[in-house]
Amino acid sequence: MDENASVAKNGQTDDMAKTLEGHYERIETAETVRKALLARHRFSLRFQIYLGFFLVFLFAVGIAAALLLTTHQVEERLRALEIVNDFVIEIQQARRFEKNFFLYGTNLSDALENVYKARDIFDRNAAELKPILGKSGKGNVPPDIDLYENLLKRLVELDQSPGTNRKHSKNLKEIELELRQHGQKMVSFAQNLMDSERAAVSRALLRSRTIHIYSLIFLLIFIIINAYFLGSRILSNINRFTLYARRIASGDFTPITPTRVFRDEFTDLAVTINQMIQELESREAVLIQSHKMRAVGTLTSGIAHELNNPLNNITLTAHMLLEDYQSLSDDERKEMAEDIVGEAKRSKHIISNLLDFARESGSQLEPLDLKELLRDTINLAANQIKLSGIRIDFQATDNLPRIHGDSQQLRQVFLNLILNAIDASKKGDRIQVMVLPADDPNYVAVKVIDSGSGIPDHILGSIFDPFFTTKGEGKGTGLGLSVSQGIVGKHGGRIRATSREGKGSTFSVTLPVTTIPAELFPKQ
Numbered sequence: 001m002d003e004n005a006s007v008a009k010n011g012q013t014d015d016m017a018k019t020l021e022g023h024y025e026r027i028e029t030a031e032t033v034r035k036a037l038l039a040r041h042r043f044s045l046r047f048q049i050y051l052g053f054f055l056v057f058l059f060a061v062g063i064a065a066a067l068l069l070t071t072h073q074v075e076e077r078l079r080a081l082e083i084v085n086d087f088v089i090e091i092q093q094a095r096r097f098e099k100n101f102f103l104y105g106t107n108l109s110d111a112l113e114n115v116y117k118a119r120d121i122f123d124r125n126a127a128e129l130k131p132i133l134g135k136s137g138k139g140n141v142p143p144d145i146d147l148y149e150n151l152l153k154r155l156v157e158l159d160q161s162p163g164t165n166r167k168h169s170k171n172l173k174e175i176e177l178e179l180r181q182h183g184q185k186m187v188s189f190a191q192n193l194m195d196s197e198r199a200a201v202s203r204a205l206l207r208s209r210t211i212h213i214y215s216l217i218f219l220l221i222f223i224i225i226n227a228y229f230l231g232s233r234i235l236s237n238i239n240r241f242t243l244y245a246r247r248i249a250s251g252d253f254t255p256i257t258p259t260r261v262f263r264d265e266f267t268d269l270a271v272t273i274n275q276m277i278q279e280l281e282s283r284e285a286v287l288i289q290s291h292k293m294r295a296v297g298t299l300t301s302g303i304a305h306e307l308n309n310p311l312n313n314i315t316l317t318a319h320m321l322l323e324d325y326q327s328l329s330d331d332e333r334k335e336m337a338e339d340i341v342g343e344a345k346r347s348k349h350i351i352s353n354l355l356d357f358a359r360e361s362g363s364q365l366e367p368l369d370l371k372e373l374l375r376d377t378i379n380l381a382a383n384q385i386k387l388s389g390i391r392i393d394f395q396a397t398d399n400l401p402r403i404h405g406d407s408q409q410l411r412q413v414f415l416n417l418i419l420n421a422i423d424a425s426k427k428g429d430r431i432q433v434m435v436l437p438a439d440d441p442n443y444v445a446v447k448v449i450d451s452g453s454g455i456p457d458h459i460l461g462s463i464f465d466p467f468f469t470t471k472g473e474g475k476g477t478g479l480g481l482s483v484s485q486g487i488v489g490k491h492g493g494r495i496r497a498t499s500r501e502g503k504g505s506t507f508s509v510t511l512p513v514t515t516i517p518a519e520l521f522p523k524q
Helices: 002-038 045-104 108-124 126-136 143-160 170-249 265-323 330-358 370-380 382-388 407-424 480-490
Strands: 366-368 391-396 403-405 430-437 443-449 494-500 504-512
Touching (some): 045 108, 045 170, 170 265, 366 370, 370 443, 382 407, 407 443, 407 480, 407 504
Parallel strands (some): 391 430
Antiparallel strands (some): 366 403, 443 504
16 A cells, blocks of 8 residues: 555656646746847837827928919919019000000000019019920010110100191101011010910919819828728727737637737736736636646545445454455355455545546646546546436547647536536436537537436536536535636637536537647638
8 A cells, every 4th residue: 555655646746747837838938038029129010109199290281382373373373474464554554545646646654664673663563474484485574675765765856846846747757667666576475475474374284283282182192091900900909819819818828929021019918918828827827726736635534435345354254364264165265255355345446547637737738538548537437426326328420530738627518518418317317428420510419418407598608707606605616617627728628518407418529630739720
């Protein structure tokens, strides 16, 4: 017996060492992921938002500058048009006074005054008119205005000369003809200038309208693109973390790894979530072990009853051997000793099964035959089944593919479902445990079916919530199904329940068929 105790102690020591090793490996992995997340160059969302608004501001400033420039050009064109219009008015007024002189002999000095005013308009606005006149190659002052002015001055001299007959003077006729020619040229020149400036103003207004429209369109497009890229970055990260949250809720505690070149506020969130995952994982391990110990407590009564028989047999046989030792033959003494050894082995096997289940160990994935795993689990609960007076009907499809998983954790799940079915059943009821292919060819299914009281519809959706229980006070912690769901989720499977009140319940566990253990934990 000392040797058996030593072997059990050594086994527990090895399992504890494996557990510590796995714990340290998880800590090291979490630290490596944290360093990888923080090692990238920072390009925060705040900076991206500020940069986006700054680019929009620069674009808006550029548009405003372009609009101011086109507005200034339009104003210059309108000013030039106003100057040319004043020039045209003065020339036309001079031509009217010229005609009055030849018709009525009046207003000659007024005509000359208007010519002076027209010249003064050009002189005062030479800088503004130079670009216009420069394009026409005319210089600052129209050449005909000088000739027109000189002819008017000669006409004034002739008009003031005594004895001049205005109607029959040959010189007067020649001057009149030349005045008309140069006057028409000046009017034509001024009119061409006005038409040119009107066209220029129209072009400037059209250009200004075009710049206004396209600037607003480009600004709107730029804002939409900027908002789209910023929004898509934020929404993609939110969607990514939503998937992470769902994965964590399903029991997959794989750390969040870097997926982008730069780090930002979502990187800080990922680091925090990884820390939370690490804490959840350690607490889940405590919950699993705690629930396992409760299951051990449930099994203890049955095991104590089961141990009582071999211990009684050992005691009776030993007493008989002591009392009748001298009268017994060697063969009888040998047979009684073999009975004692057999009963001791039976006791050892019962205790060994319980210790194997209760022992805390690190998660170890290995190929598993669900049929054998369920048979071992039923054997573990055999004493409890016998005490409850319930029959177990075990059915398993042959040649089912293996799965990869942790045998201890999955045994805990199935034991919890069987014990729950026992609690829900009455003496003489039958519980079906089935291992069969799932509807999805990549999965296998385990079903535990009881004919107990069933679960009401209004609480069926809450049975997997932590600390929710339908058992009486002191009979359950409400962690069994919650812990089982977490274990099944970590194995990439699903657990669900169907029930009809008064007709019993069915708990189905589906687990993926895989050939590579890593497939159970895909990298996010």
